[in-house]
Amino acid sequence: MSERAWQRLEEWSRDLPSVGVFTDIDGTLAPIVPTPDMSEVPEKLRSTLSILADRCAIVAGVSGRTARDAYDLLRLDGMVYFGNHGFELLRDGAIWVIPEARPYRETVEHLERRCREELGPLGAFVESKGITASIHYRNVPPEVGERCREFVTREGERLGLRITVGRGVVEARPPVSADKGTAVRRLVEEYRPKRALFAGDDTTDLDAFRELRRLRDTGALKEALIVGVESEEGPPEIVREADLVVDGVEGVGSVLRLLARGAAS
Ligand SMILES: [Mg+2]
Incomplete structure (x- = not known):
């Protein structure tokens, strides 16, 4: 072949x-x-x-x-x-x-700000990716990682975003295919x-x-x-x-x- x-x-x-x-x-x-x-x-x-x-x-x-x-x-x-x-x-x-994702831009930015306030001081890294947000917790203690997943999932879902958890990272993106x-x-x-x-x-x-x-x-x-x-x-x-x-x-x-x-x- x-x-x-x-x-x-x-x-x-x-x-x-x-x-x-x-x-x-x-x-x-x-x-x-x-x-x-x-x-x-x-x-x-x-x-x-x-x-x-x-x-x-x-x-x-x-x-x-x-x-x-x-x-x-x-x-x-x-x-x-x-x-x-x-x-x-x-x-x-x-x-x-x-176009389908544009209405969510401010929502993603809002979530990013909340994560910076809440999770930044604990050592999590909030990466600015524009239309999606990534919160990295690879280099923090496990309980902080858990707090990150919990916080981003709760806040993100409340805001209508789609949340995915990867290796050492939790991501939020518009609920658009x-x-x-x-x-x-x-x-x-x-x-x-x-x-x-x-x-x-x-x-x-x-x-x-x-x-x-x-x-x-x-x-x-x-x-x-x-x-x-x-x-x-x-x-x-x-x-x-x-x-x-x-x-x-x-x-x-x-x-x-x-x-x-x-x-x-
Ligand atoms: Mg590759």
Whole structure:
């Protein structure tokens, strides 16, 4: 199967204006490092992406980070950045928040302020993410963590927000359906590539994998290619659902370089 996938990439490379490239960032374009602010995208990969951004229908970074944060990692103006789990898009220097989420902006800000007052003094870190809020409690005693989960859940739900608890973090977001899948759908509908790939390494990328397949099955895309980045921490579905499995950021580089070869001819 992977032989066939490489062959398809080769075919796609001959018609780059018809191709959409969608990719996760952390663990896919940037190796995983101890803290997110240490992340870096290898220079060689950046220049490949820059070539593709010039020639393809669209090249987009799709990330759980804020769109601004995603941009800062890549600093490529030809790309677009869908951040905050599908809630916001950055292109040409401006941030666009999905319309359904906009009415909740003040509510999220209000919750953030309350968390700063109540949980900040206990040692929790309240991250400003704009349309969503993240309260981190990894570096505080367990009872403070519990207090954070309790407080954010109670206050957030009272305000009508959706609360999710992750590893050392509790997050609040508008009660609106948004994820990497809805992000990819919006971009395909707007930029209309004929064929598209998505590369990702983690659970939230599976939404994009499945949406890309749906787009193909319903005819919005002629072809779709799912690139799974294999890692020890990623869920098994990444490998199971992929058309092409690659090893780490280096493997993603090979895929993109093969595609970019078409730009030279
Ligand atoms: Mg990732």
